[in-house]
Amino acid sequence: MEAVRAPGGAVVDSAAAPVTVIRPAEGWLGVNQRELWSYRELLYFLVWRDIKVRYKQTVIGVGWAIIQPFFTMVVFTLFFGLLARVPSDGLPYPVFYYAALLPWMYFANALTNATNTVVEHRWVITKIYFPRVLLPMAAVVSGLLDLGIALTLLGGMLLFYGVAPGWPILLLPVFLLLAVATALGVGLWLSPLNALYRDVRYAVPFLVQLWMFASPVAYPSSLVPERWRGLYALNPMAGVIEGFRWTLSGRGSPDFGVMMMSAAIVLALLLGGIVYFNRVERTLADVI
Amino acid sequence: MGDIAIRALGLSKQYRIGARERRQTTLRDQLAHGAVGLFRRNGRPVAGEDTIWALKDVSFDVTRGEVVGVIGRNGAGKSTLLKILSRITRPTTGQAEIHGRVGSLLEVGTGFHPELTGRENIYLNGALLGMKKAEIGRKFDEIVAFAEVEKFIDTPVKRYSSGMYLRLAFGVAAHLEPEILIVDEVLAVGDMPFQRKCFGKMAEISTEGRTVLLVSHNLGAVGSLCARCVLLEAGQIALDADPESVMADYMARHEMALSGPPRTRVTGDPDLGAEFVLHLKKDAGEVGVSCGDPVRLEFDIEAPRPLAEVTAGIVLRNLMGEPVVGMSSRVQNMPRVSSPSRFWRVSCDMGSLPLNAGTYLAGVYVGKGDREVARFSNAILIRVVEKDVFGWGSVLPGLRSWGPIYWAPRWDIEPK
Numbered sequence: 001m002e003a004v005r006a007p008g009g010a011v012v013d014s015a016a017a018p019v020t021v022i023r024p025a026e027g028w029l030g031v032n033q034r035e036l037w038s039y040r041e042l043l044y045f046l047v048w049r050d051i052k053v054r055y056k057q058t059v060i061g062v063g064w065a066i067i068q069p070f071f072t073m074v075v076f077t078l079f080f081g082l083l084a085r086v087p088s089d090g091l092p093y094p095v096f097y098y099a100a101l102l103p104w105m106y107f108a109n110a111l112t113n114a115t116n117t118v119v120e121h122r123w124v125i126t127k128i129y130f131p132r133v134l135l136p137m138a139a140v141v142s143g144l145l146d147l148g149i150a151l152t153l154l155g156g157m158l159l160f161y162g163v164a165p166g167w168p169i170l171l172l173p174v175f176l177l178l179a180v181a182t183a184l185g186v187g188l189w190l191s192p193l194n195a196l197y198r199d200v201r202y203a204v205p206f207l208v209q210l211w212m213f214a215s216p217v218a219y220p221s222s223l224v225p226e227r228w229r230g231l232y233a234l235n236p237m238a239g240v241i242e243g244f245r246w247t248l249s250g251r252g253s254p255d256f257g258v259m260m261m262s263a264a265i266v267l268a269l270l271l272g273g274i275v276y277f278n279r280v281e282r283t284l285a286d287v288i
Numbered sequence: 289m290g291d292i293a294i295r296a297l298g299l300s301k302q303y304r305i306g307a308r309e310r311r312q313t314t315l316r317d318q319l320a321h322g323a324v325g326l327f328r329r330n331g332r333p334v335a336g337e338d339t340i341w342a343l344k345d346v347s348f349d350v351t352r353g354e355v356v357g358v359i360g361r362n363g364a365g366k367s368t369l370l371k372i373l374s375r376i377t378r379p380t381t382g383q384a385e386i387h388g389r390v391g392s393l394l395e396v397g398t399g400f401h402p403e404l405t406g407r408e409n410i411y412l413n414g415a416l417l418g419m420k421k422a423e424i425g426r427k428f429d430e431i432v433a434f435a436e437v438e439k440f441i442d443t444p445v446k447r448y449s450s451g452m453y454l455r456l457a458f459g460v461a462a463h464l465e466p467e468i469l470i471v472d473e474v475l476a477v478g479d480m481p482f483q484r485k486c487f488g489k490m491a492e493i494s495t496e497g498r499t500v501l502l503v504s505h506n507l508g509a510v511g512s513l514c515a516r517c518v519l520l521e522a523g524q525i526a527l528d529a530d531p532e533s534v535m536a537d538y539m540a541r542h543e544m545a546l547s548g549p550p551r552t553r554v555t556g557d558p559d560l561g562a563e564f565v566l567h568l569k570k571d572a573g574e575v576g577v578s579c580g581d582p583v584r585l586e587f588d589i590e591a592p593r594p595l596a597e598v599t600a601g602i603v604l605r606n607l608m609g610e611p612v613v614g615m616s617s618r619v620q621n622m623p624r625v626s627s628p629s630r631f632w633r634v635s636c637d638m639g640s641l642p643l644n645a646g647t648y649l650a651g652v653y654v655g656k657g658d659r660e661v662a663r664f665s666n667a668i669l670i671r672v673v674e675k676d677v678f679g680w681g682s683v684l685p686g687l688r689s690w691g692p693i694y695w696a697p698r699w700d701i702e703p704k
Contacts, residue, residue, distance in 0.1 A: 020386040022372060024379055045415040049401060049408075056403045127398040128416055129375040285377045286303065 036131050046138035050113075051145055065146035066153050069105050073098040080218045089220045091249055092161045098154055099248045100217045100241045103179045106147040107237060108208045110180070113139040114187025115204050118195045122288045132281045133274070136187040140180055147176075154248060166250035175243035181266045182236045188273025192280035195288045216241050221258070229258070236262040236269070293468050293499040294350040294373065298382035301343040301368050301523075342368040344523040345382070350501065352387075352467075355494040357510035357531060358503045359538055360520035361545070366503045367472060369520065370394060373501065374470050388467030388499070391417060395472070397457030402446035406437050406456055409445050413460045427463045434489070435459040454482060462489045468499045487513075507535050529673075532688075536647040537671055539607050543649060544573070544666045564662035565590040566652060573668055578675040579645055579694065583638040585668060589654055594628035595661070601653035602636055604643075604670065612648060612692045613641070618655055642693045645674040 055061040073094055080086045081093035088096040114136040118125070121135055158165065194200035212218075215237040224232050232238055233255075239262025246254045343365040350356050360366050371377045373384055374392030399416040400409050410431055414424035432438055435455040437448070445453055471490070487509060494500050494513055504510050510517060510531055517534035519527040521541070527534050567588035577583055585602065601616040615636065634652075648670045654662040674683045677694055687694065 020375070020390065022375060022379065022384040022386065024381055024383075039418075041421050042415045042418075045412050045421075049404065049412050052408065053401060053403050124399045124416065126371075126376060127394045129392065130416060130418070282378050285371065 032131070036133070039131050039134060042130055043134050043138055043141070046134060047142045050138060050142035054142075062146075062149060065149040069098060069101040069150050070153065072101055072105070076101070076218055086219050087223065089222065089245075089251060091163065091245070091251055095154075095157055095161055095163055095249055096220075096245070097218075098157060099245045102147060102150050102154065103175070103240050103244045104212060104215065104217045104237070105150075106143050107179055107183050107240070108212070109146070110140045110143040110183035111186055111190070111208060112204055113143065114183060115190040115194050115200060117187075118191040118284070119198070119201070119288070122195070125288055126285045132284060133188070133277055136184060136191045136277075140184045140187060143183075144176075144180070158248070163249050163251070165248055168247040168250055170247075171243070172247040175240050175247060178236065178243065178263060178266055179240045181270055182240060185266055185269030185273045188270070188277045192277055192284065195284060196280070211235075211237065214238075216245075220245075221255075229255070233258040233261040234265060236266045238262065291352045292349055292385070293352045293354070293387050294348075294501065295385045295387075296346055296348050296369075296373070296382070297384065299343055299346045299369070299372060299379045299384055300341060300381045301365075301372060301377070302339050302341050302380040305338040305340055341523050343372070343379070346520075346523070346525055347382075348518065348525065348528060350499060352499055353497045354516060355500040355502065355514045357514035357517040357534075358501065358520060359505070359507065359510055359517060359534065360526075361542075364520040365523040366520055367394070368523075370470055370472050370501070370503055386468060389418075390468045390470060391461070391464035391466030392470040393417075393461045393464075393472065394470070396454055396461065400445055400453070400457060403444055405444055406432075406435075406441045406448070409456070410460055413457065414464075417461060417464055418466075419464060423465075431456075431459040431463050434462065434485075451479060451482060455485070458482075458486055458489075462486070462493070466498070468501070469493060470501045472503045473505065507538070511535060527671075533645070533647070533671075533673065536607055537669075540647040540649055540666075540669050540671075543607070544669060563592060564654060564664075566664045566667055568668065574671070575668060576671045576673070578673050579643065579677045580640050580675060583641050583643075583670065584635065585638070585650065586633070586635040587652065587667075589632045589634060589662070591630050591632070591654075591662075594630050595656050596626050596628040597624040597657045598632050599624065599655035599657075600634045600636070601655065601660075603651045603653070604648045605651065606646065606648060606692060612643070616653075618658065624657075642677075642695055643670075643672045644690065644692055644694045645672050645688045646692065647671050 055064065058064065060067065076097040077093040081088065081097070091099075117135040117139045118132065125132060157163075190200055190204065194204075214232075214235050216224075221229075221232065221238055221242050239259040242254050243259060245251075346365070346369060358366050358369065368377075370392070371394070372379050373386065374390060374394065376392075376394070397413075399413050401412065404412065407428075410428060411421070411424055415421070432441055435452070435458075437452050437456055440448065440452065445456070448456070490500075490502070490509070490513055500513075502510065502513060514531050517529065517531040518525055519534045519538055526541075527537050567590060569586065575583065575585070589598070589600075599616070599618040599622070601614065601618065603614045604612045606612055615638070649666045650668040650670055652664040652667045653660055654664075674687065676683050678684070678696055
């Protein structure tokens with residue numbers, strides 16, 4: 001039988017049995033799509049486990065997925081809306097805030113979970129081999145269920161306030177994908193970093209808080225002065241949140257320049273994250 | 289090539305001793321060293337840092353269907369080797385080829401979630417170990433029956449007794465059907481019936497023609513499951529042979545480790561109240577010969593004070609501690625040197641000692657005149673490996689059960 005060699009512990013099918021060559025770390029990218037694909041069922045099980053476990057032994061259970069954004073929306077409506085009179089691009093405050101809080105809360109939770117996932121699985125990582133990248137992926141995907149549940153309430157709110165989303169709602173999946181990619185992109189950087197330096201764990205909640213104020217959650221991005229817009233667009237969540245508001249309410253005119261910029265930055269984050277994650281993954285079990 | 293399952297070529301793994309301390313340092317410190325540091329952690333040896341080699345230049349082949357045990361003391365590199373072969377960590381240098389699907393079982397119950405039921409954990413754990421959903425479904429009933437948890441299969445495992453938990457966890461892992469199974473210390477946990485059950489399952493797996501690499505402290509398990517055994521010591525292969533010889537060697541080393549470095553406090557001379565030290569030449573603490581090869585021991589003795597008329601004795605013992613043969617320069621009336629010295633060199637040429645294959649421990653005795661003044665037990669390990677000493681054509685199977693020595697007398701057999 002021929003031994004087929006592949007870089008860095010790749011599994012390559014040959015005539016009879018798969019041959020795995022285990023070697024010192026080398027190369028830069030080393031992403032093994034074939035192997036990742038063969039582990040797709042594990043991704044499914046990890047997501048399934050996250051969802052199953054999340055609301056175990058709680059009374060309200062899945063209701064938390066609605067309660068959190070709903071009450072935050074109420075607080076924002078009272079303080080930023082009715083008291084501070086922040087402009088809302090002509091939308092009723094509850095819709096304005098809720099439509100922004102959904103992607104934001106999804107992102108914040110997905111990012112926090114993805115960051116902690118590698119450290120939380122250190123007992124598994126040091127005992128079983130599997131593509132580690134599945135851990136942040138599962139964390140990011142499993143948050144989508146909460147988002148989906150919270151979206152149903154938004155449907156009711158749109159009916160109540162008589163807001164019709166119109167055709168832009170067809171673009172919602174695009175922005176959803178952008179939110180997922182942003183959370184994964186940042187998570188791929190932060191989760192191995194968290195394994196190396198536990199500082200990250202403490203920094204992330206703080207980072208998320210600051211990030212929210214740098215994103216158009218509590219205010220519309222039209223409030224940002226024109227000359228700062230370029231800088232503002234560097235935050236991919238700005239494009240995502242404005243995109244959610246636009247596709248869900250049908251109002252406002254999104255800045256396509258900003259959105260393209262967001263997409264480009266997310267892509268860069270994601271690719272960089274994949275490279276970085278794969279690099280650290282090789283010695284993860286030794287340093288975690 | 290077709291029958292090779294695992295081929296390790298010069299596998300080495302280096303750890304930074306400071307690594308543990310290092311990872312506790314803050315990001316700030318690391319940033320101070322430059323952001324480049326974040327990318328440097330690719331496990332390559334870095335000169336000038338405190339490092340240890342957990343594994344050093346380990347090479348071996350395992351053929352398909354072979355059941356190989358790996359033994360060695362704590363820190364000998366067993367777990368590192370298994371971690372490299374199961375791809376949890378990368379070697380620093382060298383490489384390994386694995387021909388076939390690997391299932392590795394380095395710990396029982398890894399990845400079990402306490403909140404999930406037995407049923408859910410079977411699927412989750414199975415998937416983590418690399419099984420497909422359909423495969424787990426097929427084996428599900430078998431796993432549940434093995435674990436004897438039928439009644440509790442829909443109860444969260446956090447309510448399981450530790451025995452049930454272990455049985456379920458081992459059950460999932462044992463029903464993996466990889467071509468190569470890598471197992472670490474699994475038999476060391478649980479009560480006796482559970483251990484027996486695991487043991488039975490392991491024996492079953494090993495008779496199915498699958499390749500198994502088993503690390504265990506349970507020498508009995510290694511002895512009865514494995515046809516071959518590798519002894520690791522300080523990250524290197526000390527011996528790779530049949531389990532019987534390897535275990536004898538391991539036990540002898542253990543004895544030596546227990547008796548510590550060759551120093552002594554035994555003294556028959558009130559003038560010599562202090563310690564004697566035995567100096568062995570590098571690697572001379574271990575002598576390996578084949579049956580019938582000449583054996584020669586050489587060592588230096590450092591006495592606390594100058595002494596004259598030094599005599600020496602050597603006793604070889606088997607692993608049970610029973611003496612096999614004793615030798616003494618005193619009883620042989622060898623000439624004695626009368627000028628006193630603190631340092632003495634002893635060399636003992638035993639010639640072709642008719643020792644049968646096995647592992648022996650040599651104790652060294654030092655005398656002054658007719659009195660014994662120092663005794664070093666288990667000072668030197670002598671490993672004798674089999675050889676066709678009788679010219680029979682091949683090594684006689686079971687020769688070592690004939691006794692500690694072999695002997696070829698002159699026979700005279702004819703009709704009377």
